[in-house]
Amino acid sequence: xxxxxxxxxxxxxxxTACQNQPAAPPAxxxxxxxxxxxxxxKPFHDALFxxxxxxxxxxxxxxxxIFTNKDTVIITSCMSDAGIGIYxxxxxxxxxxxxxxxxxxPITATLDEKTGLLSFTxxxxxxxxxxxxxxxxxxxxxxxxxxxxxxxxxxxLAGNYQYQTKKGExxxxxxxxxxxxxSMVNFGEYDMYEPWIAGVGSSCITTPPMNxxxxxxxxxxxxxxxxxxxxxxxxxxxxxxxxxxxxxxxxEYKLKGAARVYVKMR
Numbered sequence: 001x002x003x004x005x006x007x008x009x010x011x012x013x014x015x016t017a018c019q020n021q022p023a024a025p026p027a028x029x030x031x032x033x034x035x036x037x038x039x040x041x042k043p044f045h046d047a048l049f050x051x052x053x054x055x056x057x058x059x060x061x062x063x064x065x066i067f068t069n070k071d072t073v074i075i076t077s078c079m080s081d082a083g084i085g086i087y088x089x090x091x092x093x094x095x096x097x098x099x100x101x102x103x104x105x106p107i108t109a110t111l112d113e114k115t116g117l118l119s120f121t122x123x124x125x126x127x128x129x130x131x132x133x134x135x136x137x138x139x140x141x142x143x144x145x146x147x148x149x150x151x152x153x154x155x156x157l158a159g160n161y162q163y164q165t166k167k168g169e170x171x172x173x174x175x176x177x178x179x180x181x182x183s184m185v186n187f188g189e190y191d192m193y194e195p196w197i198a199g200v201g202s203s204c205i206t207t208p209p210m211n212x213x214x215x216x217x218x219x220x221x222x223x224x225x226x227x228x229x230x231x232x233x234x235x236x237x238x239x240x241x242x243x244x245x246x247x248x249x250x251x252e253y254k255l256k257g258a259a260r261v262y263v264k265m266r
Contacts, residue, residue: 030089033111038140039065041131048156053231055210058203063131066142078149079199153195154180161262176262190215207254228255234264
């Protein structure tokens with residue numbers, strides 16, 4: 001009986017000690033940040049979504065962040081180079097990221113919920129050309145890693161347009177449509193478009209420098225045709241192009257003829 005009482009008393013002391021231990025602090029919460037899967041660097045975003053899109057988007061530095069697996073993030077140069085990083089949640093809406101090649105210099109990524117801005121703080125000097133601030137664009141699907149920047153440009157151009165007939169042309173009542181999924185209606189014979197605004201091959205129009213858009217017929221993507229495009233306010237201009245390069249060289253285009261003008265419908 002005495003032994004049983006001692007054992008019970010010892011168990012009571014252990015239980016009481018456990019009850020008096022301070023509760024473990026809750027794990028840092030970065031859910032407001034991690035719910036966004038696609039981010040684009042702010043200067044490029046602001047240029048693309050300005051009222052007048054620069055005619056030379058391909059010359060602007062472009063960077064993206066794509067959150068994939070539970071602890072993995074990819075950083076891109078927009079349809080060009082890409083690198084992988086491993087992150088840990090280090091504070092409220094704050095991540096510590098170790099990118100490949102910079103494992104000894106982790107980057108702190110912090111979301112300002114008021115502004116929606118995700119900002120990098122570097123360990124030591126910032127690597128040359130690295131983006132610092134990012135904006136989330138949830139409308140861009142991360143299902144196709146090869147088409148992220150194309151999706152961003154399509155999102156900007158998507159809408160219904162009214163073609164402006166030239167002198168001598170018959171009036172056209174039908175509406176021309178650009179869709180965010182890359183399909184298009186009433187733009188000649190073509191039903192697919194790819195606006196190349198960044199990355200390798202996106203600045204092929206040099207006379208004068210202009211944004212490039214490939215149009216194609218579904219099922220004949222290999223026969224896509226290059227066009228120049230400009231968006232100022234609600235006015236979309238599209239030019240034919242002529243390839244000045246040789247058959248065994250990379251293409252180099254110049255604009256040809258007058259632009260076809262479309263006005264975005266409100």
